[in-house]
Amino acid sequence: MLRGGRAAVVLAAALALTACGGGGEPGGGEPGGGVYRIGVVTSSTGPFAANHTTMVAGAEYAVKVLNENGGINGNKVELVTVDGQNNPTSLATLIPQLATRDQVYAIVGPVDSAGCEIACATANKLEVPIVSPGAGRPGVLANSRPYGFTLAQPDAANSTAVLSKAIRDLGFTTAAIITDEANATTKAQADLFTQIFADTGVQVVQRATFASGDSSFASQITSIAAADPDVLALAAGPDDAGRIAREARSQKLRATFLGTGALQSGGSAYVAAGGEATEGTIAAAQYDPHSSNPVAAPLLEKAQADTGQADIPLNFAYAFDAVNMVATLIKEKNLAPDGTDIANARRQIQEGLNAMDRYVGMADVTTFAEDGTAERPQLRSVVQGGKFVIDKSAS
Template sequence: MKCKGDFSTKGIDMKHKLHRLLSRLAIASALATGVAGTALAQEVKIGVVLSNTGTFAFVGAPVINAIKLAYEELIAANYFGNTKVTLLVEDNRSDRAEAITLINRMATRDQVSIIIGPVSTGEAMAAAPVAVDLKVPLFTTATSPDVLKAGPWIFKSTETAEQFMQPLGNYVVQKAKPKSCFYVFIRDNEGYVRQKNVLRDTIAAGGIATVGDESILAADSDFTALATKMVSSKADCVYVGTPPEQGANIVLQARQAGLPASTLLVGNTGMGSDRYLKAGGKAVEGTVFPAEFVPTGVNEMGRKFITAYTKKYNMAPDSWAGVGYSMMLITANAIKTAGPNPSRDAVRAAMAKTNKLPVVIGQGTFTLDNDRIPSFGAAVLTIKDGKFVQP
């Protein structure tokens, strides 16, 4: 039975060796999993949900371009160190429901740490409560401060209408000095309504009469009756608060109806888009409007941005491109400030503490106050010889 006994002993020995081998493999696997887990934990994802098509693409397209440029520069400079940062970009097609769907997906499936977007006040008002429920920071270009009321997870890159429309109104009163003004604005977007109201009240306080206050829809395109009413009012100042192509269309139809070349044209920030220039041509010469970005660059960073953007996209950046570039810098600063392996709450807290951060818009620095209202100092620009310049 020796043979049987030897076989039994060897079998036990083999079992011990196999057990030790499996133990080593398990430990190695656990260590590998731990390393992989750490690597994954060090990855931060930035979601971008903006209108690359549709009504608000005049904002979304240049903002996306500038975000991508800033992201590439930050990665090349190793700004984030050992933290891997990826950028996920989606087009919500200027649609509120699509914005909500994409924000849901990015927050739950993609596990992004922060979302840049959406564009308009209407989209942001619809999406903000969703972001708050999901506890993901949302950084929008919406102008109305009402979007911030949804909760502490919401941030905006643009100043309030009071901050940038009052200086425009003061310019009209003190420099242009018209006798009366006719106002046209879209009523299906709260941000546009608020901008018009602030400007109208500022100008009226300066003694300039309001001779027309007409609302339209963002989808409207036939302004024959409106143009006749504008010309009949004999206003020597006309404010157009609409998306850029629509605004240019209104001006063109008003010119055809007999609006004098001497009439002062006043617009909102959208008139700082190349789309306004292309659609309106010579008819929109002389338009004055508020702008976040000075075409010549407010600082050295701004001048380098203009050069880099022009080289990459074969066109000069407009005001919204400056906003997009700055938004990426602000987002990157929050991620870095939040520390290694940051939670969404840490990123949110870091965003809220943004103070005098160098950017390319306004006067060159960006600050959020205790109510998350941004300040940077908008400028007044005009169109001269087909270019955006300071008056």
């Protein structure tokens, strides 16, 4: 029912749910006293532990705002949070637990692609809608449709147009690519850069590789510095990319650093690792923490005021939106609380998510593509003053 650009319907529902109250309104399940449970899959260990902490905070904040405004038709929303501890076996056990014991209407998380591949596929088998607030690896939902979704747009779809335009705007003619060749995601990023450089007529003058866990980048940067490229494409995780940036500047390499959207989403880790060396880095982006969208802006400002954060992180906003998407559909489809007819409720939420078109929330506008990944705004970001900011003049 949401396809066809009916953003106004979603917008009105979102505002009603998150800002304008809604307790006691007619329609939609029991008129109060019940509970809608939403599962949250986090991971307290592993490389994305910090992202998961941010995601949980966003989901908890969404539920807090929802319940402060009367819940869904007077029924409370509860989160059931489980910790997969970055362990596939744990995820394979916890998802069925959420589905059967906890009777959740939908699941939010995990944020990472590796975790989502397992959790989303398991949830899909159990026919429980699951929305990842961050998984962006190509094909991450291949075994998770039609119940699996991610709010992140894969790099190839989001970054190609942004980076191609940046290259043309800034007149780069030569490039080097440094790749973590022990990681599937970063190898895909390297392929993406190669294609972008080919399409824009940029000559790749040097390629260097490293393996996840390597500590020294001196050798690679020495090779790259000898080729003196205009731009250095970072096909690396944010921590490694930051240390590459520091090594590059320490060897007086003046090339501009270029990253995909993944670099911007891990921006704080990148800047923390690279310090001042990261200034001027250009990356694609799909989320603006200071969006001027008339729906997103007030939600972001309220979240900033409520949480004391100057910039609302991507995973926080995505988790907030994921919870509100589910809540919006529960309200719209008059689903009963307390797990009543739960299988039918989950099916209706899944159908609603698949039909969702231009949902407007804290993370601006989201539409799910047929493969369950999100179509997101295509933005250019640049590191200024120690953080990624959206270059609104270029986007």
